[in-house]
Amino acid sequence: MIGSPDVVAFTKEDEYGQTNPDPWALPEEFSVPLHPLADSNPWAKTSYAKFTKDFILISEFSEQVGPQPLLTIPDDPKVCGTFDLNYFSLRIMSVDYQASFVGHPPGSGYPRLSFVEDSRVVLGDSKEGAFAYVHHLTLYDLEARGFVRPFCMAYVSADERKIMLQFQELSLRFSQASECLKAGNRRAFAKELQRKLRDLEYTHSVLQREEGLQREAGPQCIYSAHAVEKANELANVEKSIYEHRDLLRQISSYHCRPRRDPHVVTCQKCMTECLNECEELLDKYAKLANPFGYTDKGGKGEEGQGQIDDEGGEEEVEEDEDEGVKRRPSYTPQLIKAKSAKCFDKRLKTLQELCDETFYEATVELLKETERSFRGDLCYLHTRRLDKALRRRQRVTNFLFEEDLGDDDEDEVGTLRPFCAVNHAVDNYTLLNPPPIVLGPEPLELDSLEPPGPLDPASETSHTHDSELGLGESHLESSPSDQTLETQESSEETKGSFSSDKSGVGPAEKQQSLASVRSEPPDPDSDLTPDADHNTDLERESSSEEMETTAGEEEGDNGGDQTPVSLLEVVSELEGSREDDCERETDGACELESDLLVPIDTACCMSQEGFLYEASAPEADPHLGQSSHHQPSETLVVNQEPQALLPLQDDYAVGSPCSESPAAGLELPVGLLGDAVSRISVEDGSDCTMSASTGSDRAASPLGYGGVVTLRQRKKAGQGALRFVRQYPFAMQALWCLLSGRTLVVLGADEGRVRRLVAALALFVPGPGKCGERVQAWLSCPFTLTDLQRWKLIGLQRVASPVGSSMLYSLSRYSRYISILDADQKTLRCPPYRGQLLANIADHRTYIRRGSTYFLHVQSTLCHLAAKAFLFTFTHHLHLPVSCTEGPEVVEGRRRCFLQEQLGLGEEDSQILLYLSQLITQQYLRPATGSSAAAPCFSFNYTTSVLYKI
């Protein structure tokens, strides 16, 4: 027995929060709930899945073999482990959530293409320990049954919460991928239709000629069985020409359809291109309004074949003009056989073939990117996003200690650019607001701002929105094909959604409330979405963290026969037990589904009878029937033993996507150097000071010129810094030097050791620059004042040669500007530091054992410092007189008072703050356009240095 996929309902706790929010409270998105998992042990990993990491699965419901997995991202067999992809595909594809009805509506003469919106479902297989965000989509295939091929893309994770809480963004990203696939598919479909039409017309001409020959042969032949058959064949071909032309018309009118999907983000240029292409084709075949005209022409011409070839050539030229790059051999029309091969014999097109190659590849890229960005567990994702959100707010001080926010991050959180497969210029993109960060049961939504209408918890679910959508568009979509098979249940559902809509808030109100909160309302792509309420949908959807968990809501009006039931199911469950947000069983729904599913078997190939819709059950039916099985799995989910998920995720390169940035190429030579260095130090057995593994040696390499310093490298450096702090009792003084802007020279004979020390200490260089420009890992010539001005941390080679003496000379000459850390003798010469500020990050008896922990500890301390410096810098009265009677000494006194009494900083600690403040000021004053012609300033003070020994 195959269990039914557990449709997981998305629930959230009700928000009867205070109506008057505390104006001083931290913005909600920044507040970290103290007990996000109050009800359960947060360490209790629910996962007993057979796979170790999240992955993306693309499956197809093949009309020949049923559900089958096509592709996983990452495309690595290790990813899935022993996890049965076939089984899982079967489960996620076993229900037609899209309710794609295709067929021959009674009223119309031609088959219709179904314009199905994607559906988004969260499915769980509690037995397998796998949960998935499943995005169903259909692609057009002329040879497929009903011209559609159902596909799905699933984000599979062992962590249900992760999927639930990231639903919005998953949905957004998969929608992009889906749109990309579909755009490519429409293109390919139009081309296929074109080819088919050409074939048909050729066949038609041949048949006509044969008929003509028969007619000439004499009247006795006209009524022969053979002639009748020919005549029927001709009629069928004619019919199918009409049908195909209609299909072409339909596919080209695709863009005119109102889209209900709020996540639809399309590249306008692609759209227009595709549209133009289709229209051209349509024009071309509209010219042949009378398909027999073609034969007439053929009759006029000497030979039909030649004529066709000519035309084909012409078309190719046109196509080439359209496509620009691609040049294919000219197409020779084929004679369409009256009886085509059976469905099961023929080879189905692959996904690549269904979509344009470029679009397919772009989609895969997009999904890869998605997979990357969702690596790590929920907590990690959440904190990373919190971190980014915070840093975005602190643009003024970010440069001090934070790693650079790359452009990809910009995309990720700041604005989501609609994906364009063909990489069109960015001028035509629309901005979308990303879904907000979701953590824990607390909703981050702006519900408190909404009118207190939604007291009914059910109406707070996405149900409301979607039924609104349904209301808004049911009349738009009331094409006969959509409603023909609407069942009793679905009409009930429609009513239900209408009623729930009444309890909701008007779209306009919502929009207002949202607009008051959102700083940048998303740009509606009005060109492609003629319906006005799309905008509101878009905003509403992208801003709300409510999730569409069931497919039913998507299909509320789409004639979806089985989905409304699942929706009702969800609603009732929401009303019933909301506190339990485990997966739901949709047994009832599935049972109904199996009943309600209208088996549609469209002509998968051109049959002589034209399009016929047999009532035979599709292959998948047995599965669907069996899928009513379900399992009680809630208890299993929670009581599972904790598993070491984190390390697994860790070696999966949790780091920022930057680590795979093209800068890696730049790093390479340095990395090699670093390796060589590490070898040296390994050979040097007596060197126990920094017996670092080769892994941490790499951390040394990227510092200095040549590559962006990534978070990953910085974390690695954390290990070195921790070692430094634990090993050297004067680490605090060294850190103080760096933080107070005094250049630190690490002097040593062993390059590896010096480089490692520099890499570790580089963490503490304020404003190290994007590529660590202010750090020089290894210098083997005497330095000058310009170097001191440029670098704040210098690794200097100690040489015992004449060069060395001049180096010593420069060291002594500039000794007032530098502190010298002698790595060989383990001494530090620097001004004395007696402050307390750095005691907690430079405690050589620290209990922190892990480098990454220490790194985070340091980060938080430095962040704290930066915040203080920010406050200090931008507090007006600390720098400028309040009244004109005040002299500079009053301001000076106030500043000192602030530093000493309010911040509790001693003399030396104040210097750190003053230096950071100076950096912030300079950064703020720096002209936005380019670097100024002026040289940078170099500040120093005249103080006595002392020699620290170990």
Add this chain to the structure above:
Amino acid sequence: MVAQPVEKSPVLCIDEEQPKNWFTELQVLTGHFDIVRFLVQIDDFRCASAGDDGLVLVWNIETGERLQELRGHSQQITAITTFTCNNGLMSHTSLITASSDRSLSLWDPDTGNRVQTISDLQSSVKCLLVLERLCVCLSGGEELCVWNKDFQLQCHRQNHSDTGITALIELPKNCIAAAMDKEIMIYRLTVSTDSSMSVAEIRCLSDHQDQIRALINVNDGLFASGSHAGELILWDAIDWTILAYEHILWEESQTSAQAEIRMGAPKPSEMSIQHLTTNGTLILAAVGSGLYVYSILTKTVVAYRKVAHDSNVLHTILLSDSELMSCSEDGSVRMWEIQDLPLPAEPASAGFFGMWNFGRSNKQTGPPSKKVMDVPNIRTLELTGDLIGHSGAVQMFVSFKENGLVTCSTDHLLILWKNGERQSHLRSLALFQKLEENGGL
């Protein structure tokens, strides 16, 4: 020239408490490709630098920006001066440069244009003097030429001396004093009714024993000259008589100084007056690597330090009656204060300031101090701070008062020394101004 490394000292750090040194911020100005020898102040915030690369760069000393790059000379610059022409309301400052390529150029520092240029002079110009009162410019070399503001030659006079004119100063009554080797020649410039000019030799003062190295105006009635042999002569500016004759290192040279110098004595530079500066009441003489403060009132040396630097002092300035500054071939700029000697028995000690910096002065301040001890009101020259940054000889500096100090050096660099606190305050002001303009963060 690279500064001679001082005694090799294993000590890498020295105590550097300099509470009176307010230069706590510096900017390195790059742009020259060779020794930078000259600095002139154009106005309150601009200065021009020139050197052996033939380049003249105009700097904004408030921001450290390079404003203009005046290119045109093919060889090293030998003299530079500003030429302010005041026509009624507006006064416009131009730059005049002279180069070894025997050309003379007039520049507009605002636009960087070369307004006028005179090439193919008979000899290269060694010094320039602007008489703003007459709106003329004098160039001295092997010949003395007088140019008007449009760079038209008004008159010129050939010299008989081989060395040519090395220094020019203006004296009252349209007179000019020119230093030529051991003599000071007094010229008179006469402007006839048709505004044509003529220059005539009036007097030749040949009282110096050795080559004249420095010639300065002290005040309206006095001018001073210093020679390679350490003679400092104070002259009356009107009747050109000697008012005072001071042989700075007389206690040593009394016996055999002149003979020694003539024969190329072992330490000729130690008594050579490299540079003279005055504020009207005091004359500061840079003698060898030492500094001597001479009071015009008492006509005595009031304070001195025989070894103030490790190498020859190249340029000095009197900031006030008690503060002075000097720069030297050793690459440092030092700030001094004339202080009353706390204990007359104790010779001036520099030991406080460093373990190696002033080692030599400890050794050598002994003998002369004994001699000068007799003078009751002798004061000491105390080092209050030094600026270390250049890696070559510091050729010259220009003080912009509280805005800072610009130094130029043989290491091709200029360094702008500033008061860190003041700059920080200015930046804060700018920050809040920008904040206001931007309407917040």
